[in-house]
Amino acid sequence: MFLGRREFLTVAGGVLVGLGALGGRAWGGAVGSAGATGSSGAAGAAGKRLVVIYLAGGNDGLNTVAPYGMGPYYDLRPRLAIKEAEALPLAGKLGLHPNLKAMKGFYDAGRLTIVQGVGYPNPDRSHFRSYDIWATGQTKGVSPVGWLGRYLDLSAAAGAGPLRAVAVGASVPKPLVGGSGAAVAIESLNEMKLKGTPAATAAIREMYGLGSGPLALVRGRGEAALAAADALQRMASGYKAGASYPKGNPLGNSLQLIVKLLAGGGGTQVLFTTFGAFDEHAGEKAHHDNLMLQFDQAVAAYQQDLAANGLGGSVLTLVYSEFGRRAKENGSGGTDHGTAAPVFLLGDGLRGGLVGEHPSLTDLQDFDLKLGIDFRSIYATLLAGWLGQEPDAVLGQRYERLPLLKT
Amino acid sequence: MAEAAKLRHLFRRAGFGARPVEIAAYRDQDLPAVVADLLDVPAEPETIAPPVLSKPEFNPERLADMQAIWLHRMATTRYPLVEKMTLFWHGHFATGIKKVGKAVLMQTQNDLLRRHSLGSFGALLQAMGTDPAMLIWLDGNGSTRRAPNENYAREVMELFTTGPGPYTEADVKAAARALTGWRVDKDTFDGTFKVTFSAQAFDPGVKQFLGQSGKFTAADIAGILARRPETAKFLAAKLWRFFASPVPDAATVDAMADAYLRSGGEIKEVLKTLFLADAFYSDSVVNSQVKSPAEFVAGSLRLLGLPGSREAASLCTRMGQTLYDPPNVAGWQGGAAWLGASSLLTRWNFGEAVRLWLGAVPRADLPATAASPTELVDAWLAQFGINPVSHTTREALLKLVGDRVPADGRARWEVARTLARTVVAAPEYQFA
Numbered sequence: 001m002f003l004g005r006r007e008f009l010t011v012a013g014g015v016l017v018g019l020g021a022l023g024g025r026a027w028g029g030a031v032g033s034a035g036a037t038g039s040s041g042a043a044g045a046a047g048k049r050l051v052v053i054y055l056a057g058g059n060d061g062l063n064t065v066a067p068y069g070m071g072p073y074y075d076l077r078p079r080l081a082i083k084e085a086e087a088l089p090l091a092g093k094l095g096l097h098p099n100l101k102a103m104k105g106f107y108d109a110g111r112l113t114i115v116q117g118v119g120y121p122n123p124d125r126s127h128f129r130s131y132d133i134w135a136t137g138q139t140k141g142v143s144p145v146g147w148l149g150r151y152l153d154l155s156a157a158a159g160a161g162p163l164r165a166v167a168v169g170a171s172v173p174k175p176l177v178g179g180s181g182a183a184v185a186i187e188s189l190n191e192m193k194l195k196g197t198p199a200a201t202a203a204i205r206e207m208y209g210l211g212s213g214p215l216a217l218v219r220g221r222g223e224a225a226l227a228a229a230d231a232l233q234r235m236a237s238g239y240k241a242g243a244s245y246p247k248g249n250p251l252g253n254s255l256q257l258i259v260k261l262l263a264g265g266g267g268t269q270v271l272f273t274t275f276g277a278f279d280e281h282a283g284e285k286a287h288h289d290n291l292m293l294q295f296d297q298a299v300a301a302y303q304q305d306l307a308a309n310g311l312g313g314s315v316l317t318l319v320y321s322e323f324g325r326r327a328k329e330n331g332s333g334g335t336d337h338g339t340a341a342p343v344f345l346l347g348d349g350l351r352g353g354l355v356g357e358h359p360s361l362t363d364l365q366d367f368d369l370k371l372g373i374d375f376r377s378i379y380a381t382l383l384a385g386w387l388g389q390e391p392d393a394v395l396g397q398r399y400e401r402l403p404l405l406k407t
Numbered sequence: 408m409a410e411a412a413k414l415r416h417l418f419r420r421a422g423f424g425a426r427p428v429e430i431a432a433y434r435d436q437d438l439p440a441v442v443a444d445l446l447d448v449p450a451e452p453e454t455i456a457p458p459v460l461s462k463p464e465f466n467p468e469r470l471a472d473m474q475a476i477w478l479h480r481m482a483t484t485r486y487p488l489v490e491k492m493t494l495f496w497h498g499h500f501a502t503g504i505k506k507v508g509k510a511v512l513m514q515t516q517n518d519l520l521r522r523h524s525l526g527s528f529g530a531l532l533q534a535m536g537t538d539p540a541m542l543i544w545l546d547g548n549g550s551t552r553r554a555p556n557e558n559y560a561r562e563v564m565e566l567f568t569t570g571p572g573p574y575t576e577a578d579v580k581a582a583a584r585a586l587t588g589w590r591v592d593k594d595t596f597d598g599t600f601k602v603t604f605s606a607q608a609f610d611p612g613v614k615q616f617l618g619q620s621g622k623f624t625a626a627d628i629a630g631i632l633a634r635r636p637e638t639a640k641f642l643a644a645k646l647w648r649f650f651a652s653p654v655p656d657a658a659t660v661d662a663m664a665d666a667y668l669r670s671g672g673e674i675k676e677v678l679k680t681l682f683l684a685d686a687f688y689s690d691s692v693v694n695s696q697v698k699s700p701a702e703f704v705a706g707s708l709r710l711l712g713l714p715g716s717r718e719a720a721s722l723c724t725r726m727g728q729t730l731y732d733p734p735n736v737a738g739w740q741g742g743a744a745w746l747g748a749s750s751l752l753t754r755w756n757f758g759e760a761v762r763l764w765l766g767a768v769p770r771a772d773l774p775a776t777a778a779s780p781t782e783l784v785d786a787w788l789a790q791f792g793i794n795p796v797s798h799t800t801r802e803a804l805l806k807l808v809g810d811r812v813p814a815d816g817r818a819r820w821e822v823a824r825t826l827a828r829t830v831v832a833a834p835e836y837q838f839a
Contacts (some may be wrong), residue, residue, distance in 0.1 A: 023489065056735065125576065126565055128737055170727030171744040191725055192749055195756045199807050200825055204755055204832045206803035214695060215797060215834045217743060218751075225748035259764065277735075281546040281558040307707030331554025332546055337561070366576065 019279030033108060048349075048386050051252070051258055052148070052272045053177065055295075057279030058127065061324035061369075063340025064100070065358070069093020074359040076328045080284055080335070088115070090207055091354055099292040102343070103298035111303075112344060113404055117359040117372025119340035123323065127279070127337070128324040135174035136378050147379055148270055149178025150394045151387065155296045156180055161267040162227035166272040168254040176272055181220060183270070184228045189257060191228045228315035231322045234266035242308020243301040249294050249384040251275040255302035278321060303346070312348050316386055319344035320375070327364060339368040343378060349386065349406055377402050409438040415792050416693045420650050420839040421445050421682060422487025423706040427789050437725045442682045446675050448486045452521045458714040463773040468510045471717045474730045477517065478723065479715025492524035492674070493517065494701060495649050497730070498738035499569060500535055504731045512540040515599040528642065528672040529633035532567065536625045539591045539600050545736065546592045549785050552610035554581035559643040561737050563628070569637035574617060581614040587622040639667040646677060651697055653742050656686040697745050698839045700726035703754060706839075707831055710791055713764050713774060722760060739807035746837070754837065758828035764826060769820035771829075774818075780808040787826050793835045800833050 040339060066082040067073050069092070074081050087095020088104040098105050104111035120139055124130050136143040152165050165183035168177050176183035194201045208222030220322070239260045243253040254273040260270045274292050275298075298315075306312050324341025340359055359369035380399040383391035392398050411430055417438075420424035422445075433441050457465060458479040465472050482489045499521060504513050516538050523531035536542050541559070544550040550556035560582035565576050588609030592601045612622045617631060632638055642665035644655055651659075662684065663677045670676040681687055698706065704723045708715060721731065727750040733739055768773050774786030784804045788796050807829055815821045830836060 024487050041724060090586040125561070127735070128565070129571070170750050171740065171747040171748070185749065187725065187727070187747070187749045191753050191756070195759045196828065197825065200829050201759070203807040203829050206806070206827075207800045209799055215836070218697070218834045220839045221743070221746035221748075221751055225746075225751045228748045229752060252680065277503075280559070281556050282549065289410075329554075330556055331551050332549055332556045334556070335547065336557040402601060 039300045053319045055321040056348050056376045059321035059322045065342045066095050071326045080329045087308045097292045100296045102296045113350045116356040117340045117345045118375050119371040123339040125337040146175035146177045151184040153178045163266040163268045165270040211360050228244045235266045239263035243304035245295040252298035259305045274286040282334040282335045284334040316347040340371050423709045433812050444527040444598050474720035475715045478705050481709035491536045493521045496520040501733035501738035502540050506545045507540045516540040525675045533629040550587050551608040552587050557583045568632040570641040581616045584626050585628045588681040639664040657684045659684040697838045700728035726750045758831045762824045762828040766823045775823040
């Protein structure tokens with residue numbers, strides 16, 4: 001039938017038109033065994049994969065990497081500051097939040113790189129605008145395409161399966177939105193099976209066959225969903241649980257789903273998940289402590305699971321938020337929207353350690369930290385050095401490369 | 408006299424769809440009369456008995472139960488536009504239970520949205536400023552003059568009224584000062600939690616806000632924002648997107664904004680302008696909008712005469728829309744974002760739940776007596792308001808029914824409910 005051969009074309013407004021039957025190879029060919037890394041031709045630089053964890057709402061950078069060696073820190077944050085004795089020390093009188101114990105272990109082992117003072121010029125303090133800027137890499141105007149979506153478009157020629165790019169959640173987030181509609185959104189693997197009598201499911205498959213006109217959008221999405229569901233059914237049961245994930249931890253659930261996809265050998269290369277509600281305008285202490293703990297425990301299990309499934313070397317994880325928070329705490333025991341903040345990168349392929357300088361706490365701009373490193377330099381470095389993609393075409397201009405990756 | 412196609416469109420968008428018999432009842436009225444009827448709603452919201460939720464029995468503190476009750480309202484109300492607008496306002500003043508914590512406060516806010524759903528926006532905005540769930544959600548709760556909290560001050564402009572543009576960071580800080588002094592008293596419960604105002608915590612000083620100067624309070628800020636022309640434009644454009652299309656129609660949006668300003672912010676007047684505009688019935692608008700999960704679920708229940716339930720609520724969540732828990736303060740994105748892979752599969756699998764809910768006993772009020780496969784398929788397409796239907800979809804449904812409709816009543820009902828199960832999965836039915 002029509003399954004297994006599809007190609008999409010974009011027209012104005014991002015509507016997808018199914019062309020189908022263009023003679024591409026069947027996705028079934030991408031199925032491999034456990035831990036196989038070269039199973040998909042799409043995995044740019046020799047089976048390298050990228051997992052992105054977005055901390056939604058603006059994570060407090062100053063209470064994630066605490067500058068306990070800087071005196072003003074305690075003046076700005078009399079109630080919220082992390083005490084020197086509790087911080088988990090990094091280099092240069094900086095310390096991790098006390099609940100980031102696993103991260104401290106990764107840092108000591110050289111597997112965690114922390115890029116400091118990351119943001120962009122003329123920071124916008126709207127969640128939505130700043131999210132969009134990080135999603136697209138564009139500070140001027142609104143681009144309909146995300147940076148990873150653009151990457152997927154540009155590198156699609158190598159041939160890619162229906163599971164090449166997966167967002168954990170109900171819909172594809174802006175960073176993965178591209179013209180070719182390559183990414184699929186999967187909230188839970190349990191839902192990824194069509195139910196009903198054989199006649200009813202056959203009718204549904206038929207209804208989502210080739211179509212044009214106003215139904216093309218949903219038919220395109222339907223075909224992608226069926227292709228993803230079928231690929232999951234065919235996927236080798238390559239995953240073996242290599243870690244015990246913390247219970248009731250939404251990030252842990254998402255990351256386990258991600259390892260299952262990666263271990264299944266379905267050619268998944270780019271993954272995205274969102275965690276938390278970091279918009280801590282009030283009562284930040286207890287809430288942020290808990291989010292840091294959940295984050296640390298989930299990522300610890302995830303890293304162990306990746307290693308157990310033979311994926312430690314091929315997966316790089318990027319952790320970012322749309323902005324940090326105001327240097328000075330507010331009267332509600334929280335912090336308002338800020339600017340530059342640290343970005344975490346995790347994996348065996350990294351050099352580890354700190355990159356860049358911690359922003360000054362006295363030389364502020366509009367009460368906020370000044371930009372140190374443009375986030376697009378991180379994107380450019382990962383595109384070029386990890387995904388094997390010339391980055392200027394993705395980002396629209398040239399950005400400095402950073403010494404993040406092992407050579 | 409209004410054409411059936413226009414009425415189907417109007418009832419899908421201004422409500423949750425209408426059965427063929429309901430459309431027929433309006434046959435002799437012209438469009439202005441039908442719109443007037445839709446907008447004619449009682450001042451006090453309709454009382455609707457909750458659905459029977461058994462094992463365990465109904466608990467107002469349980470999220471799934473509150474969701475089931477709201478879906479039941481959408482499915483059974485005599486005033487569908489009230490529920491549609493309540494859903495709009497929930498997405499607009501998007502407040503989430505995870506941070507608010509108390510389910511009863513979400514219900515209090517839901518009641519507030521319903522009471523003001525078609526009324527004065529200024530009144531709604533002012534009430535929202537001291538709604539306990541909103542105070543907790545955007546941290547107005549306990550904000551004091553010593554260091555005012557900026558959360559509500561920013562979002563009330565960016566997301567609830569003017570949209571980005573007319574204000575600066577200084578306006579955010581000035582509004583934050585005016586909004587100080589309010590607190591949710593979580594110690595006193597009398598059906599809901601009281602909100603108190605402390606003159607000590609309030610900043611009584613002069614504020615410079617959007618070019619005006621005064622000792623502004625929360626009510627003043629709401630009044631200033633509700634009267635701004637940018638607010639008229641912002642709400643008109645958002646209502647157009649919600650009811651009509653992601654592509655703006657400049658003339659209609661302008662007319663809606665004018666209606667807002669002329670009427671002093673009466674939402675009913677804005678909607679009347681929209682529902683009477685030719686552009687609302689244009690080819691690019693009709694059948695073009697992806698249904699939200701709530702519209703999809705509640706609409707199906709309504710068209711099939713089924714009650715709201717926890718299972719329906721759970722399916723709605725798995726399709727990507729958790730009522731009372733929007734993804735963030737901007738609400739649900741809508742449109743093609745509803746069509747993620749597992750969300751779409753859940754929509755298709757919702758059909759299996761529909762088949763079970765319809766039961767094994769034939770329902771006299773639903774199409775099951777048709778003699779030929781063509782008649783049966785067309786009757787079900789009409790039941791779900793699908794018109795036009797693509798050749799591909801109709802052929803697939805005809806193939807599902809087979810060469811003939813069984814003569815036996817029970818066997819025929821089996822075919823009918825399998826058909827109903829499959830029609831809800833049709834590409835056409837994902838659109839409103």
